Every structure is written in structure tokens, then in C-alpha cells.
Amino acid sequence: xxxxxxxxxxGSANPxxxxxxxxxxxxxxxxxxxxxxxxxxxxxxxxxxxxxxRIKYIFITHLxxxxxxxxxxxxxxxxxxxxxxxxxxxxxxxxSEILTLQMKYSDTRLNFKVHFQETRSEESYLLMENExxxxxxxxxxxxxxxxxxxxEEKEKPRRIIKGLLPPHISIxxxxxxxxxxxxxxxxxxxxxxxxxxxxxxxxxxxYAFCTDTAYHPDIIPIIKGVKLLYHETTFLHELExxxxxxxxxxxxxxxxxxxxAQVGNLLIGHFSSRYKDLTPFINEAKEVFPKSILGEDGLxxxxxxxx
Amino acid sequence: xxxxxxxxxxGSANPxxxxxxxxxxxxxxxxxxxxxxxxxxxxxxxxxxxxxxRIKYIFITHLxxxxxxxxxxxxxxxxxxxxxxxxxxxxxxxxSEILTLQMKYSDTRLNFKVHFQETRSEESYLLMENExxxxxxxxxxxxxxxxxxxxEEKEKPRRIIKGLLPPHISIxxxxxxxxxxxxxxxxxxxxxxxxxxxxxxxxxxxYAFCTDTAYHPDIIPIIKGVKLLYHETTFLHELExxxxxxxxxxxxxxxxxxxxAQVGNLLIGHFSSRYKDLTPFINEAKEVFPKSILGEDGLxxxxxxxx
Numbered sequence: 204x205x206x207x208x209x210x211x212x213x214g215s216a217n218p219x220x221x222x223x224x225x226x227x228x229x230x231x232x233x234x235x236x237x238x239x240x241x242x243x244x245x246x247x248x249x250x251x252x253x254x255x256x257r258i259k260y261i262f263i264t265h266l267x268x269x270x271x272x273x274x275x276x277x278x279x280x281x282x283x284x285x286x287x288x289x290x291x292x293x294x295x296x297x298x299s300e301i302l303t304l305q306m307k308y309s310d311t312r313l314n315f316k317v318h319f320q321e322t323r324s325e326e327s328y329l330l331m332e333n334e335x336x337x338x339x340x341x342x343x344x345x346x347x348x349x350x351x352x353x354x355e356e357k358e359k360p361r362r363i364i365k366g367l368l369p370p371h372i373s374i375x376x377x378x379x380x381x382x383x384x385x386x387x388x389x390x391x392x393x394x395x396x397x398x399x400x401x402x403x404x405x406x407x408x409x410y411a412f413c414t415d416t417a418y419h420p421d422i423i424p425i426i427k428g429v430k431l432l433y434h435e436t437t438f439l440h441e442l443e444x445x446x447x448x449x450x451x452x453x454x455x456x457x458x459x460x461x462x463x464a465q466v467g468n469l470l471i472g473h474f475s476s477r478y479k480d481l482t483p484f485i486n487e488a489k490e491v492f493p494k495s496i497l498g499e500d501g502l503x504x505x506x507x508x509x510x
Numbered sequence: 511x512x513x514x515x516x517x518x519x520x521g522s523a524n525p526x527x528x529x530x531x532x533x534x535x536x537x538x539x540x541x542x543x544x545x546x547x548x549x550x551x552x553x554x555x556x557x558x559x560x561x562x563x564r565i566k567y568i569f570i571t572h573l574x575x576x577x578x579x580x581x582x583x584x585x586x587x588x589x590x591x592x593x594x595x596x597x598x599x600x601x602x603x604x605x606s607e608i609l610t611l612q613m614k615y616s617d618t619r620l621n622f623k624v625h626f627q628e629t630r631s632e633e634s635y636l637l638m639e640n641e642x643x644x645x646x647x648x649x650x651x652x653x654x655x656x657x658x659x660x661x662e663e664k665e666k667p668r669r670i671i672k673g674l675l676p677p678h679i680s681i682x683x684x685x686x687x688x689x690x691x692x693x694x695x696x697x698x699x700x701x702x703x704x705x706x707x708x709x710x711x712x713x714x715x716x717y718a719f720c721t722d723t724a725y726h727p728d729i730i731p732i733i734k735g736v737k738l739l740y741h742e743t744t745f746l747h748e749l750e751x752x753x754x755x756x757x758x759x760x761x762x763x764x765x766x767x768x769x770x771a772q773v774g775n776l777l778i779g780h781f782s783s784r785y786k787d788l789t790p791f792i793n794e795a796k797e798v799f800p801k802s803i804l805g806e807d808g809l810x811x812x813x814x815x816x817x
Contacts, residue, residue, distance in 0.1 A: 304611055309573045
């Protein structure tokens with residue numbers, strides 16, 4: 204298992220043809236996690252041949268249109284496609300009310316159950332967890348209540364070195380070894396997990412989704428050491444003042460956060476429509492934090508490839 | 511002056527990459543009339559280099575998502591672009607409530623005034639008029655309350671034949687002649703409007719926007735003789751039963767309506783996502799009504815070119 208991410212949109216509030224509004228699609232163990240859902244996200248899913256039916260969890264950072272106007276359309280389409288599986292939505296106060304009202308007037312009754320959980324943005328807390336991952340909120344600073352999300356793979360079991368196991372070992376004993384515990388064999392000999400029969404588990408994946416936000420170093424302890432940090436970069440640093448006024452960040456500031464938080468890699472996006480050429484963004488971020496990646500619509504990142 | 515139409519989307523409820531959701535943009539005397547506003551309509555306006563700022567009137571047929579989910583995004587963007595001009599929106603009960611709720615939670619206060627008028631779909635009535643056009647509703651048959659719109663250019667003034675006018679004729683007298691009235695010149699001679707100094711006004715333009723609807727011949731008297739009829743054709747006639755169940759029409763049925771209503775031309779669209787090749791649609795419509803036009807995203811129609 205590893206995380207597999209597709210960027211569905213790298214635009215910001217003002218729409219442009221070449222960059223869709225924000226949405227990131229993360230696959231973990233055949234289950235889809237959607238972060239934000241700007242207008243036409245459902246079309247982007249089709250464009251990049253991703254299965255919307257796989258989406259099980261949807262996280263909405265805040266209620267500015269370029270982050271959630273596509274959600275009602277996506278839900279309607281999932282319903283039209285006869286989805287039956289439960290869907291889990293995490294988002295700010297008001298989101299559930301907006302969706303409910305639209306469904307009322309369009310006479311839409313969902314065939315599937317939606318578990319809606321309202322988010323708070325005052326403090327970081329564990330939002331959800333399942334067998335594979337846990338998701339923690341990241342309070343951000345924006346013009347409306349806004350929180351990002353940190354999704355972390357749970358610790359992976361150690362890997363068994365096949366061929367070295369003695370005969371007659373039970374499945375229960377193998378499970379113990381993978382969990383790092385030693386076991387006794389049928390002769391009363393100790394089989395050591397760490398020394399012989401298993402190797403260390405591969406590093407767990409983790410992804411932090413931080414948008415929209417002013418430069419806000421308070422998030423650093425929360426995202427410390429994350430494998431991939433997505434941080435919005437609406438402006439270049441020459442417009443630092445404009446970034447401050449509108450509660451957005453510059454590429455330089457995203458680089459600073461990445462550096463201070465010692466993250467593995469930085470991914471940037473949410474570019475203002477005023478910029479056509481994005482080269483200055485990646486150059487600016489790399490000056491501070493060399494392991495920066497320029498977001499673009501349709502870009503895919505297999506976390507196994509991240510250095 | 512003439513009508514100038516751009517098709518922004520020819521898709522139906524199930525999204526496809528090649529056909530956006532429904533929206534038609536009509537320009538009349540430098541003012542834009544938008545009919546329906548499916549998701550990502552604002553991006554289509556940019557793609558086809560149309561000025562969203564020109565939009566003064568928006569007409570929404572019904573509250574199924576592929577006809578209005580793009581409206582809130584369009585309004586937000588107009589606001590972000592500092593629009594100050596009044597906007598007139600005509601749509602069903604519930605639309606205003608939905609827009610208001612979304613603006614509340616996204617902390618959006620519009621800089622411009624929106625005049626919202628709720629439509630009724632039980633009977634045909636005059637919905638609005640201005641200096642140039644009048645718009646009448648067309649009750650349609652769909653799964654939710656739905657009405658189409660007939661927009662008719664007001665009678666144009668006669669055209670003055672320049673060079674033939676006597677000297678010393680006043681602007682007031684020219685206006686009388688254009689309106690078809692005879693006037694007395696300074697010598698007490700009658701200047702005849704129709705016989706000499708003017709020619710007949712060009713035919714007024716008219717456009718009927720009929721979507722979504724089951725086959726419904728009751729609309730024929732309302733749209734009789736319209737220069738261009740847009741009629742939805744979600745299915746081919748081989749799926750007539752499916753069309754009936756879902757309150758949509760087939761290309762054959764749209765052709766029948768066009769023929770019976772003796773319209774000038776028929777434009778078809780709102781194609782089900784199951785169809786990739788649309789040739790069978792235009793063939794089917796043309797079998798009944800030869801002057802049929804296949805809708806496609808980005809198609810423009812100058813009404814002066816319609817035969």
C-alpha cells in the first residue's frame with residue numbers, strides 16, 4: 204500500500220480555463236479521499252479517468268466557492284449512478300444545510316447514507332480514523348473559518364522474510380512476528396522478530412493539505428516531518444502585502460513553512476489567475492526549499508517515488 | 511441589431527468531458543441573456559471569449575443541477591470582478607433561497623443589486639420586457655416544475671433610404687417615417703413612409719428555449735413561427751420509452767414539434783452521456799424537420815444567417 208495522489212485543480216477563486224478550482228484526490232487501499240471539491244471537480248475526475256465511485260471520504264476546508272461549489276454536483280451524479288455505499292463528509296458549519304436545501308428543491312433523495320461531521324478550526328484534533336489512516340485537522344488562517352487536514356498512514360507491520368520461516372509456524376505466530384513480537388516455536392525456541400525473520404516496515408505515508416491560509420507558522424508542529432505538504436501559493440512574494448490582505452500565502456512563505464517543518468516534499472498550487480507562467484512560483488519555492496513540486500492539473504504523485 | 515447565440519453546453523445530467531452542462535448565451539443590443547447555468551458555465555464563458563460582465567438577465571428553467579449548479583459560481587465571480595450593474599434573475603421557487611444561503615456561509619455580500627423574480631410553470635405569461643425584447647414563459651413537462659422561455663425582439667422600425675430624403679427634414683419627421691407614418695414637408699407636401707422614403711423593417715428575431723421536457727405538443731401555439739427553436743433531445747427515438755419515463759424528448763419528437771410549430775430552424779442539444787457520436791441525432795431530427803442544427807459546445811449562431 205502507498206498513497207497515490209492526483210491534483211484535480213490548481214486554480215484559485217477567479218476561474219481560468221487551464222486551471223480548475225481546488226480538489227485533490229488521494230487513493231489509499233482502494234479507497235478514495237477527496238480534499239476540497241471546487242466547481243467541475245466531477246468532470247476533472249472523468250478527464251483523469253479516476254473512479255468517483257471509489258470516493259469514501261470528502262474533506263472540505265472552508266466555504267469559499269472555489270473549494271466546494273462542485274460538491275453538490277458530485278453527490279447528485281454519484282446518486283444517479285446508483286451508489287449505495289455510505290459516504291463520509293467532513294466540513295464546516297453550513298455545508299450540510301446548503302446541500303440539504305439544494306436536494307430539497309431538486310427533489311433529490313440520496314440512495315446512499317451520508318455521514319456528515321462538522322469541523323472546527325480553533326484547534327488541531329483527531330477528526331477520523333479507520334483501519335489504515337488517521338486524519339487530524341490543521342487550523343488555518345483565512346477570511347472565513349478554515350481548516351486543513353493531515354492524513355497519516357498507520358504504522359505498517361514489519362515484513363516477513365519468506366523462506367526463512369521454520370515449518371509448522373502458525374498464522375497467529377506470523378502475525379506476532381510482523382507486529383515485532385518474538386514467539387516460541389514448537390520446541391520452545393525463541394523466534395526473534397527483529398533479528399532474523401522480519402525486516403523493518405517501510406516508512407508510513409503522510410500528506411498535509413493546507414489551503415487557504417495566510418502565512419501561519421503555528422501549523423509547523425502539526426505537520427512536522429510530513430512526507431508531502433501541499434501548501435497554497437496564491438501569489439509570488441512580490442505581492443506579499445496582497446497575500447496578507449487576502450489571507451493567502453506566497454511561494455516563498457510556503458517554502459519557509461516546508462523548511463521549518465522539515466517536511467519530505469512541498470507541493471504548491473492555488474495560483475492566482477493573474478499568473479500565466481508558473482515558473483517563477485517553483486523557482487521561488489525552491490530557493491527556500493529545494494524539494495518543491497509545481498502543482499498542475501492532472502499531476503499524479505505516487506508517494507513511493509518521493510525522495 | 512440581431513440576436514447572436516453561443517451554446518455553452520450540450521450535455522445532460524450525467525457529466526462528460528466533451529459536453530458541458532446546459533447554458534446558452536444570447537447577445538441582444540450589447541446586453542447578455544443567459545439561459546440556464548449548469549456547472550462550470552463561467553469557465554465556458556471564458557473559453558469562448560464571451561464577456562460575463564455583459565450578462566444582464568439570467569433565466570433558469572428548473573432546479574435540476576445540470577441547469578443551475580453553475581449560477582452561484584458565476585455570481586461570486588461577477589462580484590469579485592466588482593460588478594455594480596443590476597442583475598435580473600428569473601427562476602423557480604427555491605433558487606433565491608439556495609443562493610442566499612450559500613452567500614451567507616461564504617460571507618459574500620454582493621456589490622450589485624439582484625432583482626429576483628420567481629417563475630410559475632402552470633401557464634404561459636409575459637415574464638419581462640425592455641426596450642428591445644419581451645420574454646414569455648413556456649410551461650414544460652418535467653419531473654420538477656419547469657418552464658422554457660420565448661424571447662422576441664420587438665418590432666423593428668422601418669429603414670430610411672438615405673439620399674432620397676428632402677433637405678430640411680427634422681429628426682422628429684425621420685422618426686415618424688421610420689415608424690411607418692407619413693409626414694408633411696415644409697411645402698405641405700405629403701412624404702409617404704411606405705412608398706418612397708423607407709423600406710420594410712427586417713424581420714424581428716425570436717428564440718425559444720425549451721428544456722427539459724417530455725414531448726409536449728401544448729407548447730406549439732406558444733412557439734409558433736419562432737425563428738429558432740431550441741428543443742432538448744436527450745435520447746434517440748429508439749429510447750422513446752426511456753424518454754417518456756424520465757420526462758425527456760427524442761430527436762424525432764423535437765423535429766415533430768418544430769414541424770407543427772412551423773418554426774424557422776430547430777437547434778438540438780442536451781444529449782445523454784451514453785451517446786458519443788451525435789450524427790444519428792441530427793439525421794433523426796432532419797428526417798422530420800430538414801432545417802435542424804446540431805448543437806455543440808461553442809457553436810455560435812448569428813440570427814441574420816438563419817434561412
